[in-house]
Amino acid sequence: RGSVVETDVLIVGSGPAGAAAALCLAELGVATTMITKYRWTANTPRAHITNQRAMEIFRDLGIEDQVLADATPHELVGDTVFCTSIAGEEIGRIHTWGTRPDREGDYRLASPCLTVDIPQTYLEPILVRNAAQRGAHVRFSTEYLGLVQDDDGVTVDVRDRLTGHEYQIRATYVIGADGARSKVAADIGLTYEGAMDIAGSMNITFKADIAALVDHRPSVLYWVIQPGSNVGGIGTGLVRMVRPWDEWLIVWGYDIAGPPPELDEEMAEGIVRDLLGMPDLEPEITGFSLWGVNEMYATTLQQGRVFAAGDAIHRHPPSNGLGSNTSVQDAYNLAWKLAAVLQGYAAPSLLDSYEAERAPVAQRIVTRANRSAREFGDLFEALGVVGLQGEEMAAALEERKAATPEGARKRAALVKAMETKNYEFNAHGVELGQFYESGAILSDGTRPAPSRDADLYHVMSTSPGAHLPHAWVGDNVTKHALMDLAPYARWTLLTGITGEAWSDAAAAVASDLGIPLATVVIGPGRAVEDLYFDWAKLREVEECGAVLVRPDKHVAWRATNLPDDPTAVLREAVATLLGRL
Ligand code: FDA
Secondary structure, eight states: OOOEEEEEEEEEOOSHHHHHHHHHHHHTTOOEEEEOSSSSSOSSOOOOEEOHHHHHHHHHTTOHHHHHHHSBOGGGSBEEEEESSSSSOEEEEEEOTTOSHHHHHHHHHHOSOOOEEOOHHHHHHHHHHHHHHTTOEEESSEEEEEEEEOSSOEEEEEEETTTOOEEEEEEEEEEEOOOTTOHHHHHTTOOEEEEEEEEEEEEEEEEOOOHHHHTTSOBSEEEEOOTTTTSSTTSSEEEEEEETTTEEEEEEEEOTTSOOOOOOHHHHHHHHHHHHTOTTOOOEEEEEEEEEEEEEEESOOEETTEEEOGGGTEEOOSGGGOHHHHHHHHHHHHHHHHHHHHTTSSOGGGGHHHHHHHHHHHHHHHHHHHHHHHTHHHHHHHHTOTTOOHHHHHHHHHGGGOSSHHHHHHHHHHHHHHHHTHHHHOOHHHHHOOOOOSTTSOOOSOOOOOSSOTTTOOOOOOSTTSBOOOOEEEOSSOEEEGGGGSOTTSEEEEEEGGGTHHHHHHHHHHHHHTOOEEEEEESTTSSBEETTSHHHHHSOSOTTOEEEEOTTSBEEEEESSOOSOHHHHHHHHHHHHTTOO
């Protein structure tokens, strides 16, 4: 022990939350050190569905192309199948992740990006590489041991796992992104609701080329209903594509109340053959592990100078594909605030808004994911197979083909149960509709008004707290998403031609308060045009009004009209938002 490494922000963990935080902070020029316990990034595919908001973040950070290059594209993710086995009978399909033509419109109108599939084993190296290239220090095989806070910073004890050498890192702020069993969160005493290990589950990764059985119904997920498939796990058996169509991951449950299964290669091979319905297959098993399904979210996310992000604050099954996405979004929310405080243009009180904004998101996604897993019960009931085994289950499944009242009842119940699965696979409102209420938002008392189901449908709005709506802007040679004009490194004021006086106001406020703030005037002959006239319909303020967008693309404040003294009005708004009044 002895040497002390100094940094502005220390991040514990290099998963989606930690690596995204390192990239965001490095992008903003903050001195950042990221430590991680293992010698490299995730060693199993884990999270994979990457939704529009996460893709927008990658776009904003300039890595969208790299992610797309390693991802399975949108066109191949969505023909989700329910079956008795991959080679067996198909029970039905559902278009997922916004691939049904009518839903695809909702998804395309709401974002410049579409949902893709990139396993964590591919995503994490992209995040880590870019973070390091932009200046973050990354220390592998380095374990967090404990921390002590004082008025000026945090002293963190770490161990180099190669040499056993223990040393200290002194940081102004710490982010605990150390996963579902976060030691950082435990050490700072964060509070939680819910329970861990409510169901038993296992992952089996394997290689087998089964293109002939799947490439006509391309999907990331093939759900298998077989005896035992509703015991534990995530609703039913799952064959998940890792790489099309020869690398796969099976999720299979077990009864958490009993002793854990003795999972070995032979058992893994048996499960693969059963779920694929290919008794003679010789799969190459590449890994297997047991894991617990959790239903737990943090109600506090910060203690002093230490914050937690990612699975450290939300622990839930993979249903709805929200784990890694929400972790990346936590990081994106927190990093610009830390930068603003460290760079001296915001008061430390800005940091309180992280918990106010992200704790409700944690609760919402944990609740939604667990509900989605349970809703597989509707499907089992519709098919009348609850608790049945072997021949009995096969007979009950066969009955859905019968020209009998019971067969007809089953078919009708199946239609309804499949409809419910939209709440897992097309929950656009949950995926995109994060609305913030905090000291970093100046509410005008409005909220986006859902006209349809709030979980399924996203409503675009400029109500302060909502995410900036998507519109295409540009001119005869360029086309940008509106979000591209509001980059992460600054605040952006959007206005129209009769609001041009806001430009001088914003320049004066930027210089007075020393904040990165620029104005974009949207209109013919100006910086960009509203190419499809969408922004005019979405902005919800007069052309001469203004919408103030935070670095993370949430609307912080808006003015319906141009006031007599826009500089004074804007200065008061910005100073309030940054805790500088
Ligand atoms: P994550 O767990 O990814 O990373 C934690 C980091 O902290 C690691 O880098 C680790 O090395 C580090 N760390 C931990 N303790 C440390 C210490 N003391 N010192 C230093 N570093 C430390 N989700 C999904 O949507 N679909 C899926 O199919 C799956 N499948 C799945 C399988 C398995 C086996 C797991 C464990 C998880 C999943 N998940 C999942 C969940 C998904 O992986 C998860 O939501 C994200 O990885 C969360 O990202 P975080 O960055 O928060 O933690």
